[in-house]
Amino acid sequence: MNIRVRIAPSPTGYMHIGTLHTVLFNYFFARQQGGAFIIRIEDTDQKRFVDGALESLLKTLTTLGLEHDEGPVLNADGTLSEKGSFGPYIQSKRLDIYKPYVEQLLEKGEAYVCFCTAERLEEMRAAQTAAKQTPKYDRHCLALSKDEVEARKKTEPFVIRMKVPEGSTTFDDAVRGPITIKHSEVDDQVLLKSDGFPTYHLAVVVDDHLMEITHVLRGEEWLPSTPKQVILCQMFGWESPVFAHIPLLLNADKKKLSKRQGDVAAEDFLSKGYLVDTLINFVGTLGFNPKSDEEIYSKAQLIELFDLSKVNRSGAVMNIEKLDWMNHQYIAKLDEQKLYEAVKPFAPEIDFTNPIALRALQIEKSRANRLTDFAASLAPYLGIPAYVPTILVWKKADAEDAKKNLENIRAILSGAGEEAFADITLIEGLIKEYISTNALQNGNVLWPLRVALSGAEKSASPFELLWVLGRGESLKRIENALNLLA
């Protein structure tokens, strides 16, 4: 069987991290099975439509490196087109496709016209709720005669509802096993709205059939409405796709992740300085675990290891500390060029034409959790911060000692060539030699030297600083420290 999966984001203008979670599972599954990964836009609610949202979604997908096989495409010149032979992939452009299917159900008596106003429905639900019943359409319009329906259709707005039959529906969820729901629990869902647009439930069933979708991987919130779609499939005589309801992403309070509780867009995480690889690794292993003790997985590994039977059933809270830790792992693995490219947009103030900045990047990456950390950690390399001279003094020594050692080191470094600074082990050898010859403790020399070079009590090692700053800048900073001590 040719596996075909689709994701169906609604155009809200950004990619919710929960959407990314679902996208990832679909993507992994499709790629592993050698199937098609399809993007279909579910924009049947005109009220929800946000201008430019589709472009933004496609851009994010590209940034994340999650290429799709079919669906809308954003061209280099900013225009939109499509690829794939099952289009159009935007539901608002498929309105005419849905109509005949609704007619078909109407003819078979499996759907009916309903003229109930919003007010009446509201009153009905209020009464049902007051009577402690589950709100459900009371089939008020089912009894209408054919003639009356035809007459009123000419003047009144109407919707088409599905007539849910007696009985119950069981479907076999690929992660949760068989699930049965009695039809007495299923509402007579509106299929066609009064504005002529289909509802999600109709559109998704028709499109999944026409686009030959074989597997539907989606969030758990869809579980209760799945019978509606299965029933529709049965009415049309179609086979249901395989459903796999994946666990929800939760807030720290275990509630479904919501916009109110901080940034929840994938784009937000990117702009906070998390790497794409981190995001894919982290979000892709929430509710899914390849069953090993490893924590770090590349996209390629996740594609290889993905297994629906290993998807968890309970919701997962995002642990931001772990995200930071993971991002740190990925940053530390970045080579010189990749690190530079990644950091650059996050540190616009830093002059990377200065080789000191490039070298500092290498040293500071072991301290960074996010790309945004570099703007601050690199700054002291490019301009010595002001500091009070007292911090030049090691806790086990005095100012006199600091001054003497700095003077001696200055002399040694002045005698060393540029090439000594270009090699950390070489420059370290020079300093260490001075320490041992004079029977000093490391702190007597390294502390004041390090503070002189960094201007801070906490920093990288003096050897790393010398390597980063180079001969000229290093000597300048030592000179500056000696002036402060004088």
Next chain:
RNA sequence: GGCCCUAUCGUCUAACGGUUAGGACAGAGGCUUCUCAAGCCUUAAAUCCGGGUUCGAUUCCCGGUAGGGUCACCA
């Protein structure tokens, strides 16, 4: 409230019905060390409760409890 789903350290998770219930993040302590990171080592921390099936339940079944989801002309 009805229905549905779920339940292992604080969090993410592992454990063909037989393990001292494992790993990771965060925490604590230590090593290293001129400081801060990084790294390494050690440590504390969990099977929701009650029944049943079984020689033996984290695991299978039932009940309870708790949490979540969902009950629109939104997806």
